[in-house]
Amino acid sequence: MKASLAVCILAALLATGSCLECEVCEGPGTSCSGTVQTCAAGYDSCGIIVTETTIVGMNQKIVFKGCVTSSNCKAGPFTMNFGNGVTSRTGIACCLGDACRTTTVTVPPADTKPNGQRCPGCFATTFAQCNEVSTQCTGSDTRCIELSGTVTIGGTATSMTMKGCASESVCAQIKPDARTLAGASGDLTVKCKAPGTAPGPAGLLIPFLAGLLLLKVFS
Numbered sequence: 001m002k003a004s005l006a007v008c009i010l011a012a013l014l015a016t017g018s019c020l021e022c023e024v025c026e027g028p029g030t031s032c033s034g035t036v037q038t039c040a041a042g043y044d045s046c047g048i049i050v051t052e053t054t055i056v057g058m059n060q061k062i063v064f065k066g067c068v069t070s071s072n073c074k075a076g077p078f079t080m081n082f083g084n085g086v087t088s089r090t091g092i093a094c095c096l097g098d099a100c101r102t103t104t105v106t107v108p109p110a111d112t113k114p115n116g117q118r119c120p121g122c123f124a125t126t127f128a129q130c131n132e133v134s135t136q137c138t139g140s141d142t143r144c145i146e147l148s149g150t151v152t153i154g155g156t157a158t159s160m161t162m163k164g165c166a167s168e169s170v171c172a173q174i175k176p177d178a179r180t181l182a183g184a185s186g187d188l189t190v191k192c193k194a195p196g197t198a199p200g201p202a203g204l205l206i207p208f209l210a211g212l213l214l215l216k217v218f219s
Helices: 002-013 097-101 168-172 203-218
Strands: 021-028 035-038 045-055 058-068 078-081 086-095 114-125 133-138 143-153 156-166 184-193
Touching (some): 078 168, 143 168, 156 168
Antiparallel strands (some): 021 035, 045 086, 078 086, 078 156, 114 156, 143 156
C-alpha cells in the first residue's frame, strides 16, 4: 500500500496525472474478471488483449486485461505464422473507467494469401529441438521473427524457441516494457529480420505465447 501511494505521489509531482487503476486478469475465451490494481508510472491506459492461436486446426482464444501504455493501444493487429500449422492472431483495445465494461476486442481475420516472403519456421518447448521448415508467409506477415527464452505462467516456467513469419506491427512492439501482464511474464530475446534486426524483450507477445502454451497442453 505504501509503495502504491508513493508511486501516485511521484506521478502527481511529475505532472503525469493521477494513478490509473485497471482490472487485471487472464483466462480462456474473450472475457475474464479479476481484481482492480494500481498501474505503475508510465502506464496510462487499460488494455484488453485477445489472442487466437491455432495448432494444426485446433483453436484457443485467451484474453488478458491489465495496464498498458498508450503506444501499446496504437499497436496491432498482430499476426504470426511459425509453420507446421502454428499461427496466431492478436487484437488489442484500450479503455478507461466504465468504458472497459463494454469494450470489445476484434481478432484480425486470417489472411492465407502468400506474399512472396519465406522464413525459417519452427516451435519447440523445454528441451525439444526446433526443427526448421521453410515457411510461406502470408498476408501482412512480411518479417522473419525469432524468439528464445522463458515464459512464466502461474508460477510455471517454460523454455521455448520459435521461428517464423510476423507482421510489422509485432516487430514494432519489441521494446523493453510490458514484460509482465496479468500474471504472465516473459524473459525472451526476440529478433525481427528483413529488412532489419531488432532484439529486445517480448512485450505484448506474452498473450500469444500464453495461448500457445495452453493450447499445446490440451492438444
